[in-house]
Amino acid sequence: MLAAPVAVTGIGILSPLGIGREATAEALASGRANIEPPTLFDASLYGTQRAGEVPGFAPKAFVETPKTYLDRCTALTLAACYLAVRDANLPWAESAPVRRSISHGTAFGCLDSMVALTSRVQSSGARSASPIIFSHSFINAPASLAAIEYSVRGPAPTFASGDLAGAEALVYGASLVASGAVDFCLAGGTEALSEPLYAALDDAGRLAAGLTPAEAAVMLVLEPVKAVGDRGARILATISAAALAGEASEELVAIGASDVPLWSAPVDWGHAFGAEFPLRVSVAIITGLERAAVTMDTELGAAAVVLEATR
Amino acid sequence: MQRISVMAQPVVITGVGLVSPLGCDVGEFWRRLIAGERGLSRIERFDPTGLRNERAGEVKSWVFEAADFGLDSVPSLASQFALVAAAHALLDAGYSWPLDSGAVRVGAVASTNFAGADYWEQFLRSLAAGDPKGQLFAGAVFDETPRLMRKVFGLRGPAGLISIACSSGAAAIGLGADWVRWGLCDVAVAGGHDCLAPSPLAGLSALHTITADDIHPFSANRSGTIFGEGAAYVVLESLDAALERGAKIYAEVAGWAQNNNGYHMTAPDPGAEGMTQVIAACLANAAISPDEVDYINAHGTGTQPHDPAETLAIKNVLGKRAYEIPVSSIKGAIGHLMGAAGAIETVAASLAIVRGIVPPTASYTLPDPECDLDYVPNVGRPADVRVALSISAGIGGSNACVALRRVE
Structure with a gap:
């Protein structure tokens, strides 16, 4: 469905595999992700005591200006944007704010802030609500705060479509770039590990059934291929096709490009929910590939992107 | 200006459904809206003590039978609203469900601010009591609604949920039109939903977004908004498909745009640049000139900073045309429906096109020099509306605009 191929010029990645592209590559080479008993709660x-946390995450290192309050989901998102923008060496001054965009996905959003707000209201009444915590509890708060941080005045949607959230954000972001609507898009997803999520999964029997919840924030810098060439930047990979469908993802790939091999994850990092699809795409690029389809099937439908190596 | 997409293939609205404080039947809603009736009253579902205002646009006497939708458990209240509105929209468009055996791939784009907020309150109580209930959490999360829509209606296309605060509903309808145009599905059910719940209202109260008095959009004595609940969903499909099956057509979704102020989480940006840009981008996307706009359904919250900023944005883009056309806010009648606001306001704009009458700004009281447009005070007015805009704005600096055009 893309009108033109889209270049991936930067990857901001924080996951149980580490922080940044190099740390991620090293973890992949060693075959190990940070799957341990949770330390956040x-x-x-x-x-069950088993989860994938981002190891050694210190939010202050990744924000441009001091912040009075940041939910962990937002802090991870800002960090992923910070890493992605620097990885792509984006020329900010040359791009008008209305032609910058963010497309973000998260299944659960700012759960810690939602808990803080509701717990306080339930224990101390409506007048005890904190306006700051409330405004930071919105599921679009990570994308909005990133838009403020990076002066983005173009499209900045948040997709909250469960496990498909990051895929929908990535497909939408790629479509924006391919159509020429924007100069670049920071596209991806975030999921932060928190106790309510862990407790709910435990009660539902999903942890006992083998699910390892993981947190991750992954933002890709997407640009038109021609623009990247004009500015002499490096292309990490090209997205030549991207789609969503109700069918199984293998059928989706077969319809569009039957000769493309399906990519599979080399390491078990747990499951990062709304960030899972961008995480898979990023790891596929970091591991190096010639041509592969990254896919995912969910209750809401399927997603697939076809990645090509840069020649 | 950014162009999100160019709608080469016209996408049209062929069905609408809603749940609102003015009723759950489109005809009843429209009749009462045009007459200037208001659906605001004291909240009865939970104790509103401590909120700046104990009144809201609450959906009264609500009955939901899970078995009617083939469900063996009751979903969150917001999802109940969404399922009923979407079901009405599908039937209105001539589609009976389940749809999984047909050739048409139907997708869904839902939207909300607070998802299953009633279940979230219950889940937090169970967590605090040391007995967290996973089923309540599953009913509180954002993807509950599109998941249920796929299951209940037998949708074979993809489903998604977009959430950009109070611009969500408008963006969902715009994105749904894009999904049809891009071929991701043949038909899209798109819209928004939200329900009133103690914690979100406490937060909105703490921000002083809620008035302690009454809502008076665009009036000199405005002091804040009053929130409401409900849902609005539309059925979107290509014009060719609609004509081929002889479907009723409300309007074409001629274009849309969404953006962020990139300025502040809760304050409007200086000069209303964000809203100005989103209106201009929407017109560019729809290939509509400012002089073609016949009616604007405004966000019009009734807060001190918002209404003059939106007025300025309209004037920035439409110039002198802004003074020649009706501009109204329906929030004085139904309250601010949060994630459903943009959707029900887009439905109202489509009804204005079809029925040749623009809804009024209920509870408009005193003229304000900073808000100097024709706000259609208190009673609906006949008008020949060929092109209508619906504007939305929300927390986090999120704006959206949808352009509708009459299909001649």
Whole structure:
């Protein structure tokens, strides 16, 4: 469905594999992800103690200006944007703010802030609500704060479509760039690990059934291929096709490009929900590939992108 | 200006459905809206003590039978609203469900601010009690609604949820039109939903977005908004498909745009640049000139900073045309429906086109020199509307605009 191929020129990645492209590549080479008992909350109450956290994450290192309050989901998102923008060496001054865009996906958003708001209202009444925590509890808060941080005045949607959220954000972002609507798009997804999510998964029996919840933030810099050539920048990979469908993803790929091999993850990093698809795409690029289709099937439908190596 | 997409293939609205404080039947909603009736009253579903205003646009006497939708458990209230509105929209468009055995690939683009907020409140109580209930969490999350839509209606296309605060509903309809145009599905059910719940209202109260008085959009004595609940969903398909099956057509979704102010989480940007840009981008996307616009359904929250900023943005883009056309806000009648606002306001704009009458700004009281357009005070007015815009804005600096055009 893309009107033209789209270049990936930067990757901002924080996951159980580490922070940044190099750390991720090293973790992939060693075959190990950071899957351990959670440290962000006391998991001893629950039947299973196993999750994928971003190791050694310090939010202050990744923001341009001091912040009075940041939800972990937003902090991870800002960090991914920070890494992606620098990785792509984007020429900010040359791009009008209305031609900059962000397309973000998250299944659960700012759960810690939602808990803080509701717990306080339930225990101390409506007048106790904090306006700052409330405004930071919105699921579009990560994208909005990134838009403020990076002066983005073009499209900045948030997709909250469960496991398909990051895929929908990526497909939409690629479509924006391919259509010529924007100069670039920071596209991807975030999921932050938090106790309510862990508790709910435990109660539903999903942890006991083998699900390892993981957190991750992955933002890709997407640009028109021609623009990248004009500015002499490096292309990490090209997205030659991207689609969503109700069918299974293998059927989706077969319809569009039956000769493309399906990519599979080399390391078990758990499941990063709304960030899972951009994480797969990024790892596929980091591991190096000639041509491959990254796919995902969910209850809301399927997604697929075809990645090509830069020649 | 950015162009999100160029709609080479016209996409049209062939069905509408809604749940609102003025009723759950489109005819009843429209009749009461045009008459200047208001659906605001004291909140009855939970104790509103401590909120700046105990009144809201609450959907009264609500009955939902899960079995009617083939469900063995009751979904969150917001999802109930969404399922009923979407079901009405599909039937209005001539589609009976389940749709999984047919050749038509139907997708869904839902939207919301607070998802299953009632279930979230219950889940937090269970978490605090040391007995967290995973089923409540599953009913509270954002993808509950599109997941249920796929299951209940037998949708074979993809489903998604977009959430950009109070611009969500308008963006969902725009994105749904794009999905049809891009061929991701043949038909899209798109719109928004939200329900009133204690914590979101407490947060909106803390921000002083809620008035302690009454909502008076665009009036000199405005002091804030009053929120409401409900849902509005539309059925979108290509003009060719609609004509081929002889479907009723409300309007063409001629174009849309969405952007961010990139300025502040809760304050409007200076000069209303963001809203100005989103209106201009929408007109560019729809290939409509400012002089062609016949009616604007404004966001019109009734807050001090918003209404003059939106007025300025309209004047920035439309110039003198802004003074020649009706501009109204329906929030004085139904309240601010949060994630559903942009969707129900787009539906109202489509009804203005079809029925040749523009809805009024209910509870308009005193003229304000900063808000100097024709706001259609308190009673609807006959008008020949060929092109209508619906404008939305929300927390986080999110704006959206949808352009509708009459299909001649």
